Amino acid sequence: MDRFSIICPLLAIWVADQSANATNEAKKVRIDNLHCVYTYCLNNVDCRRTLLLEYFGEQYLSSQCKKYIATRCDNCCSVAQTKLIDFTILTKHIISLVDQLTKKLRSTTINQVIDILKGSKQKTIKDAGYDKLEQFNIAEEVSRINLERLLSKLILDGYLHQDISINDTYGTATAYIRVGKINTFPSPITLSVCLKKENPDVSSTISNNSIHNRLVDACLIKLKDELKLISSEYNIKYSTILSETALKQMALTMPRTKQEMLRKTVEMTTIKYDMYKLDRLLSITCLFGSKLDEEKREDLISGGLKRKREATTTTTTTTTSSYFQDKTNSNIKKKK
Numbered sequence: 001m002d003r004f005s006i007i008c009p010l011l012a013i014w015v016a017d018q019s020a021n022a023t024n025e026a027k028k029v030r031i032d033n034l035h036c037v038y039t040y041c042l043n044n045v046d047c048r049r050t051l052l053l054e055y056f057g058e059q060y061l062s063s064q065c066k067k068y069i070a071t072r073c074d075n076c077c078s079v080a081q082t083k084l085i086d087f088t089i090l091t092k093h094i095i096s097l098v099d100q101l102t103k104k105l106r107s108t109t110i111n112q113v114i115d116i117l118k119g120s121k122q123k124t125i126k127d128a129g130y131d132k133l134e135q136f137n138i139a140e141e142v143s144r145i146n147l148e149r150l151l152s153k154l155i156l157d158g159y160l161h162q163d164i165s166i167n168d169t170y171g172t173a174t175a176y177i178r179v180g181k182i183n184t185f186p187s188p189i190t191l192s193v194c195l196k197k198e199n200p201d202v203s204s205t206i207s208n209n210s211i212h213n214r215l216v217d218a219c220l221i222k223l224k225d226e227l228k229l230i231s232s233e234y235n236i237k238y239s240t241i242l243s244e245t246a247l248k249q250m251a252l253t254m255p256r257t258k259q260e261m262l263r264k265t266v267e268m269t270t271i272k273y274d275m276y277k278l279d280r281l282l283s284i285t286c287l288f289g290s291k292l293d294e295e296k297r298e299d300l301i302s303g304g305l306k307r308k309r310e311a312t313t314t315t316t317t318t319t320t321s322s323y324f325q326d327k328t329n330s331n332i333k334k335k336k
């Protein structure tokens, strides 16, 4: 089942909606709108904010989105480098393939077209003789998701047309494609594809952890020293007031208020806190807590600068895949 089939039930409702006496034009607008959403969801490369605002006629640079790590969209988080590929030649092959299939079968689906383009080894493909077609395995190097994106774009741009067929008995919908009304190419058919994925910043995680551990250790030493001092003032062992485990708990959580300390340190009680004036321990956890905050802030800023530097080196180039540059049919790669 192709991904489009997933939204077909929704299409079935929209197409079959007679209650609002929807005209064919209105239905077409609805389907186009749904197709826009589908194309948006398929896009795993371009900045989500750019795509959304472009839809509403506004301009937004993805560099703006990349600027703030915490609020980056999923695509800006995962894509390090993109490349604009010219798919015009492949598009011509796709249109020709869809034309042949619809003439032979009267209908075809996105899934079937992609299977042929990708050189599927399915028995049905071989039995139907599709492995003998000129377009068989022509897009071996293009990922399935990018082919789906390309086909979706071709439908939106009018190069292909999608018909929704409703099964009256089951209320299910199937999407068929055929050649659309547009068959000229005033400008190249391009698609930005992901060249390099963003690596999770391991070094930053390690440094974050080591900063945290270092501060926890230092905080624990200070807490122990202070508790020893307090216990000596009362002539008791320091473990009588709090155990080593409780101190470790305190160092790890670095509470900032009395309530927080009571809540986060199991052995701590209000009586103990007031009796031994343990606000002296609180002042230590507050101090180390704010140090940790400061370190995290600096790390975030330096991480942001690092990402910003990387973002400026991110290249977006227009290239025709060498694979599709060859216009002679004799050189079209075919599966043997």
Ligand SMILES: [Zn+2]
Residues within 6 Å of the ligand: 046, 047, 048, 049, 050, 062, 065, 066, 072, 073, 074, 075, 076
């Ligand atoms: Zn973004």
